[in-house]
Amino acid sequence: MYDRLKGFRDFYPEEMGSRRQVFDAMEDTAARYGFREIATPTLERTQMYVDKSGEEIVDELYAFEDKGGREVTLTPELTPTVARMFVAKQQELSKPVKWVSTRPFWRYEQVQQGRFREFYQTNVDIFGSSEPEADAEILAFAADTLRGLGMTADDFEFRVSHRDILSGLLDAFDADVDTRNAIRAVDKRAKIDEMEYIGLLEDAGLSDLQAQQFDDLITTGDLDAIADFGDEDLTAAVDNLRNVLSAAEDFGAGDVCTLSLTTARGLDYYTGVVFECFDTTGEVSRAVFGGGRYDDLIEDFGGQPTPAVGVALGDATLQLLLQRADAWPDEALQTDYYVLTVGDTRETAARVARDLRERGNVVETDVSGRSFGAQMGYADSVNAETVVIVGEQDLENDEVTVKDMVSGEQTTAPVDAFPGEFDAPTYDDFAE
Amino acid sequence: MYDRLKGFRDFYPEEMGSRRQVFDAMEDTAARYGFREIATPTLERTQMYVDKSGEEIVDELYAFEDKGGREVTLTPELTPTVARMFVAKQQELSKPVKWVSTRPFWRYEQVQQGRFREFYQTNVDIFGSSEPEADAEILAFAADTLRGLGMTADDFEFRVSHRDILSGLLDAFDADVDTRNAIRAVDKRAKIDEMEYIGLLEDAGLSDLQAQQFDDLITTGDLDAIADFGDEDLTAAVDNLRNVLSAAEDFGAGDVCTLSLTTARGLDYYTGVVFECFDTTGEVSRAVFGGGRYDDLIEDFGGQPTPAVGVALGDATLQLLLQRADAWPDEALQTDYYVLTVGDTRETAARVARDLRERGNVVETDVSGRSFGAQMGYADSVNAETVVIVGEQDLENDEVTVKDMVSGEQTTAPVDAFPGEFDAPTYDDFAE
Structure with missing residues (x-):
């Protein structure tokens, strides 16, 4: 190490x-x-700093001789x-x-x-x-x-x-x-x-x-x-x-x-x-x-x-x-969507992820072949606001599931209308 | 030099x-x-590269000994x-x-x-x-x-x-x-x-x-x-x-x-x-x-x-x-507004510039005490789209002049309404 x-x-x-x-x-x-x-540039000739501040400045610099014999400094x-x-x-x-x-x-x-x-x-x-x-x-x-x-x-x-x-x-x-x-x-x-x-x-x-x-x-x-x-x-x-x-x-x-x-x-x-x-x-x-x-x-x-x-x-x-001043920005990851795949739904999930990204959203999806629970845990770890579940059963009904990660509430949405006209669809857009 | x-x-x-x-x-x-x-970091221990690629890699690196005797590499x-x-x-x-x-x-x-x-x-x-x-x-x-x-x-x-x-x-x-x-x-x-x-x-x-x-x-x-x-x-x-x-x-x-x-x-x-x-x-x-x-x-x-x-x-x-592929972005400066001062109008011109900047625009104004012509030349050199002229005479009528730099057309606008409700006011917004 x-x-x-x-x-x-x-x-x-x-x-x-x-x-x-x-x-x-x-x-x-x-x-x-x-x-x-x-x-x-990251490197300049050392002489530039010596002329300006005197030879003693070199002690405080990352100065060295390069392979061409030039005296250079970070x-x-x-x-x-x-x-x-x-x-x-x-x-x-x-x-x-x-x-x-x-x-x-x-x-x-x-x-x-x-x-x-x-x-x-x-x-x-x-x-x-x-x-x-x-x-x-x-x-x-x-x-x-x-x-x-x-x-x-x-x-x-x-x-x-x-x-x-x-x-x-x-x-x-x-x-x-x-x-x-x-x-x-x-x-x-x-x-x-x-x-x-x-x-x-x-x-x-x-x-x-x-x-x-x-x-x-x-x-x-x-x-x-x-x-x-x-x-x-x-x-x-x-x-x-x-x-x-x-x-x-x-x-x-x-x-x-x-x-x-x-x-x-x-x-x-x-x-x-x-x-x-x-x-x-x-x-x-x-x-x-x-x-x-x-x-x-x-x-x-x-x-x-x-x-x-x-x-x-x-x-x-x-x-x-x-x-x-309590003005340092929050040190937290921000993720708009996690598109979760269950079963053999990669093609549709990838289409959904792509459409959401094209609308400017931060979107992650599974690249590790993981279980539902492992994917949910990961979505949580990156602070995903919404999880879109693309499951085999939902797809049989031409639907996806939209889950709000703050409230925990979820609903279904027609797969063809997701994201459809929406730039940033949320649970609220599809809840009855 | x-x-x-x-x-x-x-x-x-x-x-x-x-x-x-x-x-x-x-x-x-x-x-x-x-x-x-x-x-x-810009610097790492040289050993990391030697272990990975062999001692001969050092010939291709900016490697040197720092003031603490560490062998380091850019x-x-x-x-x-x-x-x-x-x-x-x-x-x-x-x-x-x-x-x-x-x-x-x-x-x-x-x-x-x-x-x-x-x-x-x-x-x-x-x-x-x-x-x-x-x-x-x-x-x-x-x-x-x-x-x-x-x-x-x-x-x-x-x-x-x-x-x-x-x-x-x-x-x-x-x-x-x-x-x-x-x-x-x-x-x-x-x-x-x-x-x-x-x-x-x-x-x-x-x-x-x-x-x-x-x-x-x-x-x-x-x-x-x-x-x-x-x-x-x-x-x-x-x-x-x-x-x-x-x-x-x-x-x-x-x-x-x-x-x-x-x-x-x-x-x-x-x-x-x-x-x-x-x-x-x-x-x-x-x-x-x-x-x-x-x-x-x-x-x-x-x-x-x-x-x-x-x-x-x-x-x-x-x-x-x-x-x-002819896809390299245009190498040209972009400037939304140049706010031009004529006479003792700095306070109003600065207010206009500040309001335009708050709305997210790229705005330059005079910091060199220059003539009308010199300011116009500079506005041109930075490709300003619109020049807002804040002149002493206009101000007596509570107006500023708005000049479209592409067409060369200009009109006046009430100083109190500029930029007012507009995020990015143009000549067209005020032309009769």
Whole structure:
């Protein structure tokens, strides 16, 4: 017997059925917003990730040398791949480009609750618009997705921040501050104690007093005071954040957006608005997912300068939130009909099954030559709603038996009229 | 600029839209037959493939050592993984187990037309039934899938064969023949010349005369003559093949099944009925896909003996067949509405877009702050069927403009009644 690799998951039908409903909800919402599905390779050159994040990233990747001597990596995230794809066809693509895809990614890291070595993400990105409406459309898509899954503003909130406000403020305190490390400190703020946090800001170049003042400003989130504090770039960033929040309001996501300048996002490539989704109850203690603007990446990848904004919804934390909100879809098989054969009735039973399937129903029938009781037991195990019994005796009367599996009631129906005019015939359609 | 790895593919929206329609057709058909979706890991232990196919298989795999020192492989096919999953939960699973999944697989091999290093397969399997109805259900599923994609018996045929007939015949000629190598020779028959083929049969232990006689029997496909030729096992195999073809007839796949004992399938693990799908015109010159029965694999994987039968449809050859039959879905974006804003009308335009999306439509709107002309050009590029123009002047009259993008005709509609009672309002609904 072989074992499954640690951090990898097998999904059996019941659980997969629930996951599929969640993926479908995300993809249907994305489709209605005009995001277009793409599909991307599982392997990319390792250099693409090293250039973006430094040599040390390789320790966290499934990186190896292929049989042709290429250094390749199981993709740990989608953004570099879509940047590569965008650059490859930049001229011919009609802008804005709006892409969506759902697929697995891989990181070699410690396995813990809600974190696996193979995980799934739905990535949604817009390339080619720097307008606040693009950021707002990403927020509105994410909000609609969660609403479509049965959650409300009581369940989740988007904490919205702005990288240029954080960096502009830091610059205003001290032009020599290490902005990147200071923003990383902000990203860790909720996970470490205050001493350590202030210490990280000091390491980045702020004095103790400056660090306290900086933290006061981002904690209160007083945008007027912040705009007054810095130069025109900071004012522009404040305006941009206000415009995005206003557009999000128009786009129907206002009720779930909260200004939160202590939100920073870990990844270095963000440039403008960033946001993270949180469980309002706090029971799911870390960010459920996040996204933001990354206006420099396409140029870094050798393309024409192109603004971009996106969000990535991961399967594991989203499942934690849905389960907390009691909105995780039921893990149960669904079957419309089981067509049960008794005796030598295969030809008629197969015709009935085929006709029901043609009408779009989920239909199982016997493929194991089993007894009446064994077939009934199986029909029950797959939660068949209706069992159609095609028995030799019934057929002598040109009838089949229709049994409602919830009530247990059964009646007969003329075999030639089954399913006949009905798309989804039930016991009620034939009961006297 | 980074390049894509050789043998890997990027799928942009137009092509992906067509692929999605094909995948959906397969998955919808599978769902209607009661096959249940599963999802499986991208990596498995290399040993699983070595045990099954020998050490030399590693040369064709993306195999490497992970950071924890495990020898792992990018899965080259699904069957070993589903066998592992079945064995892991064999006791609790309700039989027959019917599973389906669509995902990529990887082989390090020469890239050529219709063959890539990363390819996609839809795998459909039944575990737990040795009855002919199980084989027939696989054939019927595959036939319905191709019909659902718009093809008919004029476009494709399933060449149905039986491993036990081939091996039983070989045994009848000479009990010491190397059955495995002789069957591999049959699998190569159509691709090599006759001399070489007969030579391979001789290498496997048949005399020249026996090889000729064997080939005559499998070419004519006279099942009575074959049954007479061997022992009761051969007779049983002939009966089984007849029963499968008869069940396939009842299940509606009779018209696409052809007896073809020169079909053998390359993989060693098949045990009973095997089949391959071919283009009837011969334009696609190799098998489009294939499947069959593999009753020994679960036991080989440490499980209780369990019969199994399945089919795997690969994306690349299926695309070749669909294109040959002129049944490949149109590679074009589809958009129901573009909501165009002119002036300061974002709030109303967003409300209109949201209402249309809630009714299930694909709706894009401006996120780039563009001019009327630029928005019209974009609406055209995404094939919007209807453009709803939300202009400042129209709004002063409480109206929007509804433009049919095919005819170019336009009319106005009351903004409060749009979309109002309509799920998918068009120009015609408002034209006088």
